[in-house]
Amino acid sequence: MFDIFNGKKEDGANKAVDMFCYQCEMSMTGGCGSGGQEMGTCGKSVVESRLQDLIVFGAKGLAAYRTHARELVDKNLQEDMDRLLKIDDVISESMYFTLTNVNFNFDEHIAQLMKLGSAGVEVLDLLGDVHTRHFGIPTPVKITQNKAEGHAILVSGHNLDMLDGLLKRIKERGLDEKINVYTHSEMLPAHGYPHLREYKNLKGNIGKAWFDQTDLFSKWQGAIVVNTNCIVPRDKSTKVDSYIDRIYTYGIVGIEGAKKIKHDNYDELIDETLKLPEIKGFDSDETLTTGHHYKTILTLAPQILEAVSEGKITKFFVIAGCDAPGKGGEYFREMAKELPPTAVIITSSCGKFRFNDIDFGNVPGTQIPRYLDLGQCNDSNGAVHIALAVANALGVKDLNDLPVEIVLSWMEQKAVIILLALFSLGIKNIYLGPKAPQFLNSDIANFLVETFNIHVINDPKEPKAQAREDLEKLLA
Ligand code: SF4
Numbered sequence: 152m153f154d155i156f157n158g159k160k161e162d163g164a165n166k167a168v169d170m171f172c173y174q175c176e177m178s179m180t181g182g183c184g185s186g187g188q189e190m191g192t193c194g195k196s197v198v199e200s201r202l203q204d205l206i207v208f209g210a211k212g213l214a215a216y217r218t219h220a221r222e223l224v225d226k227n228l229q230e231d232m233d234r235l236l237k238i239d240d241v242i243s244e245s246m247y248f249t250l251t252n253v254n255f256n257f258d259e260h261i262a263q264l265m266k267l268g269s270a271g272v273e274v275l276d277l278l279g280d281v282h283t284r285h286f287g288i289p290t291p292v293k294i295t296q297n298k299a300e301g302h303a304i305l306v307s308g309h310n311l312d313m314l315d316g317l318l319k320r321i322k323e324r325g326l327d328e329k330i331n332v333y334t335h336s337e338m339l340p341a342h343g344y345p346h347l348r349e350y351k352n353l354k355g356n357i358g359k360a361w362f363d364q365t366d367l368f369s370k371w372q373g374a375i376v377v378n379t380n381c382i383v384p385r386d387k388s389t390k391v392d393s394y395i396d397r398i399y400t401y402g403i404v405g406i407e408g409a410k411k412i413k414h415d416n417y418d419e420l421i422d423e424t425l426k427l428p429e430i431k432g433f434d435s436d437e438t439l440t441t442g443h444h445y446k447t448i449l450t451l452a453p454q455i456l457e458a459v460s461e462g463k464i465t466k467f468f469v470i471a472g473c474d475a476p477g478k479g480g481e482y483f484r485e486m487a488k489e490l491p492p493t494a495v496i497i498t499s500s501c502g503k504f505r506f507n508d509i510d511f512g513n514v515p516g517t518q519i520p521r522y523l524d525l526g527q528c529n530d531s532n533g534a535v536h537i538a539l540a541v542a543n544a545l546g547v548k549d550l551n552d553l554p555v556e557i558v559l560s561w562m563e564q565k566a567v568i569i570l571l572a573l574f575s576l577g578i579k580n581i582y583l584g585p586k587a588p589q590f591l592n593s594d595i596a597n598f599l600v601e602t603f604n605i606h607v608i609n610d611p612k613e614p615k616a617q618a619r620e621d622l623e624k625l626l627a
């Protein structure tokens with residue numbers, strides 16, 4: 152049996168709450184489950200309650216990607232609007248599913264989660280299609296890391312359209328010789344898109360995953376824009392106050408004290424940037440590589456298949472997902488570092504910043520890079536497209552029979568919908584960490600182990616040793 156609490160479930164005041172629900176009039180005082188009850192007044196069980204929480208989390212991730220897609224779909228193209236509507240229907244139905252007294256059937260909860268997962272596949276494909284339609288198909292590019300100069304704006308988040316709008320406005324005002332633009336965190340893959348690369352003042356990348364922003368932004372003398380999640384709130388650190396006057400938020404993102412970009416008007420931000428000092432102290436000679444979108448990788452399919460058939464490539468490791476602060480993320484670096492040279496790493500999302508400073512070189516005897524950065528978290532579907540293409544070429548019917556291992560880091564609800572998307576495609580044997588999701592309980596975790604053979608890494612004390620131990624199993 153899988154123990155989600157690692158054998159540490161506590162009693163008394165610190166007892167983990169099995170369920171918590173206070174959404175209707177029948178709620179017990181303080182919420183059903185708050186007193187340790189294992190069933191709500193309505194008859195909702197702990198497992199149903201947690202599955203409904205999971206449905207809501209999946210719907211949140213789906214809603215985030217749907218919002219990104221809405222910004223770029225062609226409103227005059229019926230096919231785009233139909234794809235959006237299909238996703239909207241699943242979000243609405245999933246929320247309805249969690250209403251009081253709607254469903255008390257375990258299998259139907261699982262079916263709803265799989266429906267969410269299928270909509271997740273759809274939204275990631277839609278987003279990938281609209282990105283490449285607007286900005287071209289990314290190609291590999293090497294860029295500077297932590298090197299900056301002049302008056303500059305640092306853009307963080309996932310919204311490529313906003314980045315394009317800002318670069319366009321700087322150019323229209325004839326200021327592209329005077330203002331440089333740099334990417335942070337999930338903006339890194341922007342450099343791979345041909346249309347965005349045309350802007351000569353889109354320079355390199357600064358910093359790593361989202362949670363370095365308090366330190367990084369306090370050192371950055373220029374302006375900053377955060378255009379989607381993940382932003383660090385003001386009261387977390389006094390360092391935030393040192394850049395609060397220089398930070399702008401966009402769209403749904405907000406932080407107390409920051410200025411907001413409204414109606415895609417970037418003029419105030421641009422004017423402010425010219426008044427701020429030129430950047431100093433960012434003069435590293437590091438580089439990063441990005442731009443291995445799956446549509447580009449598929450053009451390499453013949454070479455990849457040849458390398459597989461000749462034994463030059465023995466495994467593909469998808470090491471991807473959201474990063475979060477803490478030692479646990481070292482697991483993913485160690486896993487990537489210890490892979491044999493015949494293994495290709497496919498990555499995406501901000502988890503790659505744990506190991507994208509390493510030069511993995513090419514697969515020996517080939518020109519195929521061992522490190523492939525598919526892009527942002529929404530480009531994770533690329534791994535599935537690559538796997539499907541390899542399976543078709545090799546005549547393999549079940550994706551689980553391919554020499555592909557999936558090791559995912561998860562942080563928030565966008566990762567939840569990606570995981571549900573993988574489940575809905577029948578993908579098994581995923582390693583998930585670095586911590587067990589606390590919204591599961593032992594019953595649900597056991598169901599996932601039995602149905603999908605999921606391996607929850609579960610916050611190892613020694614992430615490096617754990618990575619090596621797991622790697623031995625994955626390579627066996
Ligand atoms: S829906 Fe059920 S579990 Fe939730 S508050 Fe109402 S009675 Fe309690």
Ligand code: SF4
Nearest residue numbers: 381473500501528562
């Ligand atoms: S990959 Fe996940 S954690 Fe990282 S910035 Fe994107 S949503 Fe946030």
